[in-house]
Amino acid sequence: MLADWSFGQVMWSMFIFFTWVLFFWLLFTVLADLFRRHDVGGWAKAGWIVFVIVLPFLGILVYFIAEGKGMAQRNMKQAQEMQAQQAQYASAVVGGSADEIAKAKQLLDSGAITQAEFETLKAKALGV
Numbered sequence: 001m002l003a004d005w006s007f008g009q010v011m012w013s014m015f016i017f018f019t020w021v022l023f024f025w026l027l028f029t030v031l032a033d034l035f036r037r038h039d040v041g042g043w044a045k046a047g048w049i050v051f052v053i054v055l056p057f058l059g060i061l062v063y064f065i066a067e068g069k070g071m072a073q074r075n076m077k078q079a080q081e082m083q084a085q086q087a088q089y090a091s092a093v094v095g096g097s098a099d100e101i102a103k104a105k106q107l108l109d110s111g112a113i114t115q116a117e118f119e120t121l122k123a124k125a126l127g128v
Helices: 007-036 040-054 056-111 115-126
Strands: none
Touching: 007 040, 007 056, 040 056, 056 115
8 A cells, every 4th residue: 555655745745744744833823822812801802712613724824824923922021031030049048059169058058067077967958
C-alpha cells in the first residue's frame, strides 16, 4: 500500500499534514490571545470566536491583521512579567541563602562554631 505512493504523493501528504498542524497552531494562538485579553468585552470575544469558527482561514487572517500589534505587546508583557517573577524568586532563594551563610561565617569567625558546623550550615543553606 505505502509502496504504491510516489515521491510526489508523499511530499504532498506531508505538506497537507503540516499545513493542518500550522492551521490548528494559529487557531489556538488566536483563541488563547482572545481569552487572555481584558480590554475586550464578552460580546466582542463571542463575535471573534464565531468569525474564526465560521470562516476559519479568513477569521485568523483578519484577527492577525487587526490585532497583530496588540498580540505582540501582550506576549511581550507576559514574557517580561514571567521574567520578573523568576528573577524575584531567584533573588529570594539566593538572598536567603547568602544571609544564612554570612551569619554562619560570622559565627565561625567569632569562634562560636567549628569549621565542620559551618560547612553543615552552609550545605543546609544551599539546599545540598
